[in-house]
Amino acid sequence: DTVYLNGQYLPADQAKVSVFDRGFLFGDSVYEVIPFYQGIGFRLAEHLQRLEHSLRALRIEMNQDWTPILTRLVELNGGGNVSVYLQVTRGSAGKRVHVIEPDIVPTVFACCQSIRDIYQEGIDKVVGIKVIVTADLRWHRCDIKSTCLLPNILVLQQAKESGAQEAILQRDGALTEGASCNFFIVEQGVIYTPPIGTEILSGTTRALILELADQHGIPRQEAEIDYQRLIHADEVWISSSTRAIVPVLQVDDYVVGDGQKGPLWQRMFEIFTRYQHQ
Ligand code: PDD
Secondary structure, eight states, rough: OOEEEEEEEEEGGGOOOOOBHHHHHHEEEEEEEEEEEEEEEEHOOOOOOOOHHHHHTOOOOOOOOOOHHHHHHHHTTTSSSEEEEEEEEOOOOOOOOOOOOOTOOOEEEEEEEEEEHHHHHOGGGOOOEEEEEEEEOOOOOTOOBSOOHHHHHHHHHHHHTTTTTTEEEEEETTTEEOOOOOOEEETTTTTEEEOOSSSOOHHHHHHHHHHHHHHOOOOOOOOOOOOHHHOOOOOOEEEEEEEEEEEEEEEETTEETTSSOOHHHHHHHHHHHHHHOO
């Protein structure tokens, strides 16, 4: 495996980061996960815009042309279908101090992991999942794609221990998003998803689903969704770059709809597949 670290392409076991790196010590860092299909970045511009948003929020100043860096990395890893993990930390001041010292040089790390092209594999290969609903213990800047993922990891483990594959998070009575995805419900042919704000990550897949719904005349709305609406919805979906759009067939002990992959999910998956292949 070849990884990218601070301007160099290296074998993974030769890439070294300082123990004083603020990403390691404080989680003072942000990231992106970007799918590449057949070597080409999918919604790359949107991912890079969100990265800029995260970096601005941390006041990390960078002037990088990311596209050639990432494209080269994917090439060096044999192209194909991969997700690129890109992390930017504030860097190291050579000691542990909370306050941000001036003139710290950010650490940039990127690597690839192979992913399935679920759109290529086809709709029948998609397996519906079970989710649990649990408290959203995260901070109030979930719009920043920060690597401080401890709350996300703990709820995912909780989901796993309950025989589920995801956790939908609940804050002040409203559902926000999944541990590593956004979510949607369908009620009487209308798609609903929680609105963008500081309580959720603005998902690139989420945005594309809304865009495609508009293009195809499928009614959709951004609205607060509570637990009752979730368990009584006709369909529930989750979305992320690495998992695409996945139907949720069970929420806690409740079966969603008739327990099968729903018709609107199927339609959206097909629309998405066509978009991805064009
Ligand atoms: N996670 N919400 C959270 C908390 C996420 O971590 C993610 C993605 C999303 C979906 O965003 P997008 O559609 O742009 O992938 C929503 C990535 C895949 C990860 O952490 O691996």
